[in-house]
Amino acid sequence: MTSLLSENPNSYLIISVLIFSAGMFTVLTRKNILAIIMGIELMLNASALNFITFSFFRKSTLYSGHVFAILIIVLAAAEAVVALAILLAIFQQRKSVMTDDISDMKG
Amino acid sequence: MDQVAQYIWIIPAAPLAGFIINGLISFSWGAKSSDFHKKVSTIVSPLVILISFLVTLAVFIQMVQNPETNRIFSQNLYSWIKTGFIEANVNLVLDPLSIILVLIITGVGFFIHLYSVGYMDHDRSIIRYFAYLNLFTFAMLILVLGDNILLMFVGWEGVGLCSYLLIGFWYQNRNYAIAGMKAFLVNRVGDFAFIIGFFMLFWGIYHYEGVPTIAFSALKDVMGKMPEWYLTIVTLMFFIGATGKSAQIPLYIWLPDAMAGPTPVSALIHAATMVTAGVYMIARMSFLFIATPMTLTVISIIAAGTAFFAATIGIVQNDIKKVLAYSTVSQLGYMFLGMGTGVFTTGIFHLMTHAFFKGLLFLGAGSVILASHHEQDILLMGGLRKKIPITFITFLIGTLAIAGIPGLSGFFSKDEILWQTYITPNVYIPQLPHILWIIGLATAGITSFYMFRLLFLTFFGEFRGDEGALEEVHESPFIMTIPLMVLAVLSIFGGYIGMPEALGGSNHLHHWLSPVLSMKEAVEEHGAGHFQEYLFMGFSILVSLSGAALAYIFYILKPSIPKSIGSKISGLHQLVFNKYYIDELYHATFIKGTLGLRMLLNKFDQKIIDAFVNFVAVIVKAVSRVHGFFDRVVVDGLVNFVAAFTQYYSSVMQTWQSGMLNRYLYYILGSFIMAYVILRII
Amino acid sequence: MFESTKAILPELILVITTFYLTLRSASGRAKRGSLYIEALIGAICALVCLFLFSEKYYGFKAFYSTIELDKTAFFFRMIFISLAIFVIVMTAKSTEISDYLFGENLVLVFSITTGMCFVASSIDLLMIYFSLEWISLSSYLLTGFIAHKRSSSEAGMKYTLFGGIASAVMLFGMSWLFGVTGTLKLDEIPAAFAASHSIMMMFSLVLILVGFAFKVAAVPLHFWVPDVYQAASTPITTLFSIGPKAAGFAVLIRVFYYSFYNSEETALLMESLKPGLEIVFQFFAAFTMTAGNLLALRQENIKRMLAYSSISHAGFLLMGVAAMSDKGIQALYFYIFIYLLMNGGAFFVVNLIINRWGAENISDYEGLGWRGGSQSMIAVAMSVFLFSLAGLPPFGGFIGKWFIFAAAVEKHMYALVVVGLVNIVIALYYYARILRAMYLVQTVSPRTEIRLKINEGFFMGALSLSLIYYGIFFPPFMGYLKTIIP
Structure with missing residues (x-):
């Protein structure tokens, strides 16, 4: 099992940073709310990958990193449900899923 | 500590109780109060002072019997303010000095209360009168008994308030009400100096002696390193406070007018007790003044x-x-x-x-x-x-x-x-x-x-x-x-x-x-x-x-x-x-001067500030045209520059609150980068 | 073996009530009144259990040492459950919450309360993340679940996206912290720290701080606040303005003060982090109070104004954190408690006016003090709350501010103190606007007369009297708060 993985965690960490940056970039640049939600998911998954990597390479006996990763998946799903439910209501009201169109309240 | 010390709290508490009873009667029934209420008031009011007097007398007898070294009785009622810098307790102290004052206040005070029963007999506000008089006695006792400057100041202001209320007791007469106001205002000048003195003293003790305390008993022992010039300013400030309360040049002008109040009030407040507060204060802080x-x-x-x-x-x-x-x-x-x-x-x-x-x-x-x-x-x-x-x-x-x-x-x-x-x-x-x-x-x-x-x-x-x-x-x-x-x-x-x-x-x-x-x-x-x-x-x-x-x-x-x-x-x-025309002089200088200054400031407001605000507004408008960003900036109807300033920034902040999610994210990211840069620089 | 389960009995009751209410409201036939009574019974039971059984478990680490039920946790749980009761009472007759949403609304209130209780007792990064998300998800729903209201879904959406991003950033920080130290337990982190990792440590702590700052609504992570507070129904706004904010402070203090600052073995850690952290908190405090106040200055909608004012209060609380001393934390706890009373009171009045008149602008309060009867009493109570919020003696708010300033002065943060003082003056201005409307405007437009119910009068009176009480007789409570800091 171990032999399938490389000896140091750097490649995993680099990938996780890349994923996080991609998520951040998406969140910052896209105006479609669905895309922003996807960006958030990416950021969450980068963290999950980090946890797994550290847990594995530090040979944590409690597997706390693994547990954390599973928890992240669960909570990410819950968050997506909430976000999409509200987005649905917004779409029904305004026929749009763009952030520009949900700026009634300001000042 | 002697047994009697634990009853010290009764001394101020009794007049306070009297005030509460009279105050409640006066508040509840007011002009409709019956003879019965009046009777209650005229009995309760001197009685509470008598109780105070008797307790004081008991303490006094004990004090005389004690040896010279053991004549300070104190009772700590309540830890009032306690922070790292300041610790003020509601600590009542009877020592050879304060007991003389307390005996005067309660003893002479009792007889003046008694006298008032006869003197004010036909006044329909007699209950209100006794409420004030009891309150005054309470405040005066706090002033005398308090073991720290802060507590003394509470009493100091309390007696000032009662003095004001009692001078203007017959407030239906406009002149009397004005006399009360005059006493109040003149006393404020003195009190202001008192506060400055207090703050300076406190700062000085903290700075020079390193022992932050405001209790008289403790202060006495820590003094020593404070330079004389500083102490002189402090004591002068306290003395100016005393000139207000004790009617000395230049702040004596309120006392003759204070005679507008009922005569027993003049006897108690403006002759026997309150006006001597300044003298007492100097005696209490004798360790400062002597230096x-x-x-x-x-x-x-x-x-x-x-x-x-x-x-x-x-x-x-x-x-x-x-x-x-x-x-x-x-x-x-x-x-x-x-x-x-x-x-x-x-x-x-x-x-x-x-x-x-x-x-x-x-x-x-x-x-x-x-x-x-x-x-x-x-x-x-x-x-x-x-x-x-x-x-x-x-x-x-x-x-x-x-x-x-x-x-x-x-x-x-x-x-x-x-x-x-x-x-x-x-x-x-x-x-x-x-x-x-x-x-x-x-x-x-x-x-x-x-x-x-x-x-x-x-x-x-x-x-x-x-x-x-x-x-x-x-x-x-x-x-x-x-x-x-x-x-x-x-x-x-x-x-x-x-x-x-x-x-x-x-x-x-x-x-x-x-x-x-x-x-x-x-x-x-x-x-x-x-x-x-x-x-x-x-x-x-x-x-x-x-x-x-x-x-x-x-x-x-x-x-x-x-x-x-x-x-x-x-x-x-x-x-x-014409009393050397001092009142007229004050009127011509300070009062006219203040009013004049007000007019001047008003002018300043109208001319300078307005111009300045308009100037700012013009600039802002010009800038806003360039950016197309400050459209919602409104700088009108504001004569106060500070307000305009804040309002202006407020509106700028509001434009940031644009409702656009992406912008918010950029603001956040930008502010974090800026914070990082700033932290790097410092 | 059920020791852990027994230890969280109050939370357990809250969870059971949550499920019970879910089932009851799902049947669709439940009466509003009976739901209200059942919810109230559940919350009061939880509070009673908290008071009866929590002392036994001081210092007990439950669930594989992920939560610790110490005195601090007790203090916060007490605040949260009391707040829940208060909010339930406010929702009872709220016209903003329709009958068919009433059950769900209660369910979510219970859910968020449970989450907050867990936040206050978490001592493990996993539990912190989990319970913070618990609060967040419930609050997203509470904001956005009025599907027919445009502003509700808009604010809910923004809140969700904001919260999602903030928590994702925080999570990323946590993952790095885990990588650097190899543990999720707060008390093991300082021991596992090595000096060579200090940059990585600082980086991950700042990312974590973003998540906490979002919860306490510190500038610049405050953008969601006004929209959410304005769009949510007033009882829920009350909940938001106090609950998650207090929870955020609880976890902030637990992570940054209790674990990193306050123990002997953290000397190495603190040596490298302390200067940076203190400056970061000072910046947060200064900007938060100033921006909150400036934004509140020109608001017309009273809920929005109070939203901004709550941001500035968070700034004052952050000042207590910035002091990084026992005194500062003690003052902060006191302030949070007073804030519960005064902000709760102010929103209670706002809720009352909205329910009776449907009006939520400052101009609607014109002449309230002169209408006589119950309305004058409301105006008096409102004045007490506003005075306390503005920080004037003899009300509790003054004492809270006083102690926070004292703690900051003690740490020689003079610049921050000056900023704070300027802010008090600014704040005075916009609180005075409401007072002005209530008392200085005497032209009374005709409205239906408000008659106070006994329980409403009781709540208002109790809140204002306790504000005065804690403004004068604060030392005993202050002494108690000193004991809850480990």
């Missing part, structure tokens, strides 16, 4: 000036209460003169005897006023002695006491002050003690003159009022004459506890107080034994008697003289009669 000869010199000069100045005004006043008011200002000057020597017991001694005889004189004046149906002009009185004999005799005793006739209390205390003034050397001006002594002596003569003038005009000669008015003059009821008699006895014998050794006394008061006061050692021996002291006593007796004799000649033997003199020096007479 600053400069401040003591200033106090002496101002005090002598006040004493003389007010006495001269007293000569020409015709309102019986106004005469007494100026006399009070003058006598307060004496007290401060005593404080200024650094031998603080003299001032306290005079404070005590003054409480007796001035309280007596005011109550007597109240009795006269009531007897002659609220007539206060002594030119319209005369020959009243047969009609109101008790009032006359007691008033006579009071007059003899204040005039410094030997054997009565005023003589001893006044003489003690003059003597100490003379023999205490001054480091800055060597001749100053002699000058001050001469002024003091002259003041004693003038005092004697105007007091006997008052006595003669009121009680002797022919009645000068309306026809038939004399028939209606009647002696006051018992409840009012008993306090008169008690105070008369005190005015006679009150002086013996401070009788100087030169006269065979042992000056109990001095020995009693010296453990708690930091002061110069009183110079007892001065050259050839007590010879000089006897000589000086002789001087002052002579001056007092000649003042009295002069008054006798002027107002009994040859009543035509005053008029002719008055017309010969009409200019001077006018000047003095």
